[in-house]
Amino acid sequence: MGFSPEWERQFSSGAHLSRWPWSDLVSLCRRHARHLPSEARILELGCGVGANIPFFLAQGWRYFAVEGSASAAAQAARDFPMLQDAVRVADFTAELPFSGAFDLVVDRAALTHNCERDIRLALARVRECLVPGGLYIGVDWFSTRHADYGRGAAAEDAWTRRDYEQGAFGGVGRVHFSDSGHLRDLFAGWEWLAMEEKTIERFAPEPATLAMWSFVVRKP
Template sequence: MTYSDGWNNAYKNNSHMSTWPWSDLVSCVYRYANPKDGYHHVLELGCGAGANIPLFLALNCNYHAIEGSQVITTKLVQTHPQLKGKIITCDFSKTHLSEFNGYFDLIVDRASITHNDTLAIRHILESTMRYLRPGGKFIGIDWFSTHHSDFLKGDSIDSYTKTNLPKDSQFAKIGQVHFSNEEHIKELFTDAGLIIERLEHKERVSILPDNNHHFASWDIIAYKSI
């Protein structure tokens, strides 16, 4: 799978424009990969509308991002001109930037990698392994779970990936969505050579409105061995 044009269209229409740091990512950075402890060089995979950029700039990190949407990267560089040349537009599921090998202390992802099929995710984690320096960490927030109510909807690309999700889905019109269970996540990270330090499962059920929406996702802390 390649980068979905659905995201470009969403950003053109000012949809999915989250601009505040995700609280779970903030907590994990402070607890498990604090810049004060040597996690200074940071790469974000799929920065989207830049919700997490203010966090890393406030922490004086050397921030880079790889994002698939030219529409949103153009806007981000206008907002953060100091990041010109550091926010790179490409499909990180297909393109490996070898100049970054062994450079990053921390790689973060908030629900971006999980918008790929299984094969693409394997490629991304292989690149992640190569980008990290020994002892470097990966923080993945909100990798969607097979307990998510939308896992039962749409058309299957593979055993864990859906597309063409309906209008009542959280993921309508944005391409493929990957849903993982515990066994699958452990297999993906082990095969990539990454060691999982912490794995958390989160679930939220909508009571009002009663729309049968069940949100479920994984938070993952992993590292590259020294």
């Protein structure tokens, strides 16, 4: 288990090169983390090639990231040379290779590409590295209402699927789906500040229901 190596294959073949900050991540950070001062330390889990970095740098925050794909991390370091030492290649379900506490941990569609056991391991580490009152902002965790929950192959637990051959999840390894009860269970002991499910009825090119969670929790 752990990091799905399929991600390295995707990035090294030039796929998943998102370059602009994701709007739901920007909205949630502006709504819930705008009070953070410019010296705040923030950690992004699974930064990919760094789509969200321009937004975080614009806030003036001290940015760190952990990314499992060496190719993606290298691309982020090329585009943001001042972050060369701040973007580390590691499996965040096994380690968070930083010392010092963080004020905010942000994850867009990264933990949700791991199985339940590994998500729990990573969340325990995240909780340890946050200051009391620190925030976790999760964006685009896939919902069990997503049409693809019924596709792919069975994986380690009932919430996780793998081996999609086509579509948005084609070739990316594990995909974890949640309902609200499962999220509350994964984040038991955290304070809930926001939990939102976005459902998109797609009509073209082929009909499908896409559904994702975004949420904000606080370490007491």
